[in-house]
Amino acid sequence: MIPAAFEYYRPTDLAGALSILEEHGDDARVMAGGHSLIPMMKLRMADVPHLIDLQDVEGLGGIEVSGDSIRLGAMVTQSDIINHAALTEAAPILREAALQIADPQVRYMGTVGGNVANGDPGNDMPGLMQCLDASFTLVGPDGSREVDAREFYEAAYMTAREDEEILTAVTIPLPKGGYAYEKQKRKIGDYATAAAAVQLVKDGESCSAASIAMTNLSDTPVYCEAAGAALVGTTLDDAAIKAAVAAMLGGIDPSEDNRGPIAFKTHVAGVILRRAIERAWSRA
Amino acid sequence: MKDEITRDDRVANLKGMGCSRKRVEDARFTQGKGNYVDDIKLDGMLFGDFVRSPYAHARIKNIDISAAMEVPGVLAVLTAKDLEPLGLHWMPTLAGDKQMVLADGKVLFQGQEVAFVVAEDRYAAADGIEAVEVDYEELPVIVDPFEALKSDVVLREDTVQDGKPVDGAHGPRKHHNHIFTWEAGDKEPTEEVIANAEVVAEETMYYHRTHPCPLETCGCVASMDKVNGKLTLWGTFQAPHAIRTVVSLISGIEEHNIRVISPDIGGGFGNKVGAYPGYVCSVVASIVTGKPVKWIEDRMDNLMTTAFARDYWMTGKISATKEGKITGLHCHVTADHGGFDACADPTKFPAGFMNICTGSYDIPTAFLEVDGVYTNKAPGGVSYRCSFRVTEAVYFIERMIEVLAIKLDMDAAELRRINFIKKEQFPYKAALGWEYDSGDYHTAWDKALKTVDYDGLRAEQAQRVEDFKAGKTRSLMGIGLSFFTEIVGAGPVKNCDILGLGMFDSCEIRIHPTGSAIARLGTISQGQGHATTFAQILASEIGLPADSITIEEGDTDTAPYGLGTYGSRSTPVAGAATAMAGRKIRAKAQMIAAYLLEVHDDDVEFDVDRFVVKGAPERFKTMKEIAFAAYNQAIPGIEPGLEAVSYYDPPNMTYPFGAYVCVMDIDVDTGVTDIRRFYALDDCGTRINPMIIEGQVHGGLTEALAVALGQEIAYDDMGNVKTGTLMDFFLPTAWEVPNYETDYTVTPSPHHPIGAKGVGESPHVGGVPCFSNAVQDAFRAFGNTHTNMPHDHWRIWKTANALGLHD
Known part of the structure; x- marks a missing residue:
């Protein structure tokens, strides 16, 4: 558990970080909290001759809550999310999810930007951001662009981000209605056996909008548009929830690991989603 | 002199046995001031680390170290060829087998030590490891012991001669992959009883492979001083004296020239009893380089x-009358030992004390x-965290009792009650050979069931089953029961030795002139709090305050010879030695006082805290005064000084x-468990420090929870370890741990000087079946017998x- 030797950089502005990325191409990686990258380097599964620490880069922090959206700087930590009152009021699902990530020590270091950019299917924030229809700001040598969270993930650890780009911020339209982040895990610090992010709007007795995404049930987060659609226009009766669960199960592709075989994960995914929907509805 | 304080005050001032004295160790541990092996830094110290096999079974065709030797900072790369001339390419195991120190032509498990890279720092060593090129030829992998016994594949070539298996350390082999057969009890009478019984329950259960996983991994620092010829070896050793003797025997260095030191140890739980290739390679590397060499495992090394x-793999048959009186027990075990038999058991017990598997019950006939x-x-x-294989034995019998209860359609608590060994039967000679020293099982059981309102729990459970069947809930309720008898304190030298070393233990006391003292023992604390509790034993025995007594362990140059700390043996054996040495001090003090x-x-x-003239309590000499006189006053017929040493060979084991x-x-739909309540009544005989006992119970139960609910070392078919990190290897945190209610009864050991039996491992031994039985019990109403x-x-x-239940 000793990494190979590497050059360590600690630039103070984005231009500096980008120029190092550009210079070294594939041989360079940026690091936010380091909770995914450093273990991979220590296992010598990631070879990073040039490591760019973003801790000192200006302008990557900050939580801004405005009338119609939320902006999270890439270096905002899970702990920052948990402790931000205005954010919790505007989007309580963020806090509910962040509290289910790892443990307090990890949450002091782990960042939103790192969590969404790494492309690890086990991470909780990617699915959550898909549920919330967030977009990611990517800054590269040619300037800045926005990519929807729902379009960002291609495969495990493969995303729409180019090697020379840095993910600098996450923008979330102000969520409406009831919410739930439901996660089953074996223990503190574990990735999800199955997790569901649900946000839904209640109009009178019926559901007028629903968004659902699942975590760690495929090699990418799974945004389940059809599952959400199955709820819209219903009173969330048993048939509607069953239809949503069935639609979700059509979209996931879990694999067997130490958490259990596919049949178990599929079953749990259905149970977790049902619970998340019921909890979100009770809060809508 | 007028006595100002009351007798009760004087007792309290001693902080002797029975009081919850705060742990003296914690001042340094809670301030990060402990001194662990990895804290040791010596001038010029080098670091060694292993090239490990990625394959579970492979022939090694070639090892090329040339590129590694080019890595800056790398000084040497040792392979089996380097160790062979010294006779150190293999080493003896504690079980009478031998084990490769470095791969000698082949590897037998994933992670096996192949080469030892010695470098100026651990970073260079890690780079050196990457640069060693090993040419492996993969061989068929066997991870199933039943398949191993049928396979033509010879795992250990030294087990075969002229195409036939040769005898092992414990007798003939049935097959080239077979290590030993060990029997206890009476085979034919047991089979006969079972064949003719009114009721027989059978079950096969797998007690999965797991790992003690101490927070501090194993490691050592070896320093050979070539000027004076002395080797100092610091390490995470649970038995420093045994390590010294073994090092001497295999290296040829005379024992007086070897000093083994166990500094603070961050948990052992059995993991640090044996000898590992890292120790041997560090010693050799220090001899070769003339510099101190450190080796410290990382977490993956440790787990793998x-x-x-x-x-x-345990198969049981238990027979009983229709009324539930047990008549016989048969147990067969297929024990998977891996590539080498490196069990840490007393030599005569290759399956440890598995023959305690008749448990707490009066079972007339049994065979193992x-x-x-x-x-x-x-x-x-x-x-x-148990005495030799006792967790396996207790799990076996506590599951067999439940399985029998199902067969008899009886309440499992009542089945236990009618089969317990009765108080008046002690000392009780069990069918498999052990003589239980003392017990009062019915009192403990009744107290436990009453405290938890057992009948109320069963009524609630029955209602829950009704509600479940009616679709009102998706949650089931399990009531886990367990009644265990441990066998600890190994042990009497007549039947307990490891590699020929008798399993006595020792204590040496020096009283200082001003009335304080130092005591040294052959044991070594790994977190048990010996410095606190042994001082309490002495305080009560010799009348000096525990706060005035230093306890020292772990340095073989100063401590008396002993066999170390594991199997809950410290209090039963070294604790007894401490009391006996204290009594020798007291005997001499009595003569001085009389004078x-x-x-x-x-x-x-x-x-x-004093000797008084009988019938005239105002005439006395305190132990403090006596200590001063012992050194400074010429007393006819008594030599100066006040010291004692005791080597204690226990007459029997103790049976907490x-x-x-x-x-x-x-939660039936997700498999998630929620422990609502856990009640633990322990009887460890005389209680030395109730606070430390409670801490031990909490720790042992938590490790029991881990093992029962998720902790395992799992392999895939290729022999790859699937649980090599703490992501997949379950180590519970405060989050997963329930509240524990502790309780006790006191049944002293009749043969132990202070009646103490040991407690560190009881909660683990009793806890595992209790958690498991709770899970199994939840599904009993739906037809579950065993999982x-x-x-x-x-x-x-x-x-x-x-x-x-999901349909």
Whole structure:
């Protein structure tokens, strides 16, 4: 558990970080909290001759809550999310999810930007951001662009981000209605056996909008548009929830690991989603 | 002199046995001031680390170290070829087998040590490891012991001669991959009883492989001083003296030239009893380089290669009358020992004390047979927070009782009650040979059941089953019961030795002139709080305050010879030695007091912290005064000084017991468990420090929870370790741990000087079946008889699924 030797950089502005990325191409990686990258380097599964620490880069922090959206700087930590009152009021699902990530020590270091950019299917924030229809700001040598969270993930650890780009911020339209982040895990610090992010709007007795995404049930987060659609226009009766669960199960592709075989994960995914929907509805 | 304080005050001032004295160790531990092996830094110290095999079974065709030698900072790369001329390419194991220090032509498990890279720092060593090129030829992998016993594949070539298996350390082999057969009890009478019984219950259970996983991994620093010829070896050793003797025997260095030091140890739980290739390679590397060499495992090394625990396939038959009186017990074990038999058991017990598997019950006839088998897994088989294989034995009998209760359609608590050994039967000679020293099982059981309102729990459970069947809930309720009898304090030299070293223990006391003292023992604390509790024993025995007594362990140059700390042996053996040495001090003090008081020896008697003249309590000499006189006053016929040493060979083992109850809710749809209540009644005989006992119970239960609910070392078919990090290896945190209610009864050991029995491992031994029984019990109403541990979410889900509860 000793990494190979590497050059360590600690630039103070984005231009500096980008120029190092550009210079070294594939041989360079940026690091936010380091909770995914450093273990991979220590296992010598990631070879990073040039490591760019973003801790000192200006302008990557900050939580801004405005009338119609939320902006999270890439270096905002899970702990920052948990402790931000205005954010919790505007989007309580963020806090509910962040509290289910790892443990307090990890949450002091782990960042939103790192969590969404790494492309690890086990991470909780990617699915959550898909549920919330967030977009990611990517800054590269040619300037800045926005990519929807729902379009960002291609495969495990493969995303729409180019090697020379840095993910600098996450923008979330102000969520409406009831919410739930439901996660089953074996223990503190574990990735999800199955997790569901649900946000839904209640109009009178019926559901007028629903968004659902699942975590760690495929090699990418799974945004389940059809599952959400199955709820819209219903009173969330048993048939509607069953239809949503069935639609979700059509979209996931879990694999067997130490958490259990596919049949178990599929079953749990259905149970977790049902619970998340019921909890979100009770809060809508 | 007027006595100002009361006798009660004087007792309290001693902080002797029975008081919850705060742990003296914690001041340094809670401030980060402990001194662990990895804290040791010596001038010019080098670091060694291993090239490990990625394959579980492979022939090594070539090892090319040339590129590694080019890595800056790398000084040497040792292979088996370098060790062979010294006769150190293999080493003896504690089980009478031998083990490769570095791969000698082949590897037998994933992670096996292949080469030892010595470098100026651990970073250079890690780079050197990457640069060593090993040419492997993969061989067929066997991870199933039953397959091993049928396979033509020879795992250990030294087990075959002229095409036939040669005898092992414990007798003939049945097959080239077979290590030993060990039997206890009477085979034919047992089979006859079972064949003719009114009721017989049978079950096969797998006690899965797991690992003690101490927070501090194993490691050492070896320093050979070539000027004076002395070797100093610091290490995470649970038995420093045994290590010294073994090092001397295998290296040829005379024992007086070897100093072994166990500094602070961050948990052992059996993992640090054995000898590992890292120790041998560090010593050799220090001799070769003339510099100190440090070797420290990382977490993956520790989980994958140093001693595992359990891995027993157990098949049982238990017979009874229709009324539930047990008449016989038959047990067969197929024991998976991995590539080498490196179990840490007393030599005459290759399956440890598995023959305690008749448990707390009066079972007239029993038979046990254990077959040890080689596979392509890591060696070990240590007693993880238990006395030798006692967790396996207690799990077996506590599951068999439940299985029998199901067969008889009886309440499992009542079945236990009618079969307990009765108080008046002690000392009780069990069918498999052990003589239980003392017990009062019925009192403990009744107290436990009453405290938890057992009948109320059963009524609630029955209602829950009704509600479940009516579709009102998806949660089931399990009531886990366990009643265990431990066998600890190994042990009497007549039947307990390790590699020929008798398992006595020792204490040496020096009283200083001003009335304080130092005592040294042959044991070594790994977190048990010896410095606190042994001082309490002495305080009560010699009448000096515990706060004035330093306890020292772990340095073989200063401590008396002893066999170390594991198997809950410290209090039963070294604790007894401490009391006996204290009594020698007291005997001499009595003569000194009598002289000072100008009366006959028999006219003074010990009273808390002093000797008083019988019938005249105002005439006394305190132990403090006596200590001063011992050194500074010429007393006719008595030599100066006040010291004593005792080597204690226990007449018998001790047999702590306890009654545990667990109440658990289980989410049938997800397999998630919620422990609502856990009650633990322990009887460890005389209680030295109730606070430390409670801490031990909490720790042991938590490790029991881990093992029962998820902790395992799992392999895939290729022999790859699937649980090599703490992501997949379950180590519970405060989050997963329930509240524990502790309770006790006191049944002293009749043969121990202070009546103490030991407690560190009881909660683990009793806890594992209790948690497991709770899971199994939740599904009893739906037809479940037995499912194997660990009861993690998916396996519980699988049980529910198989019972049709998801339909």
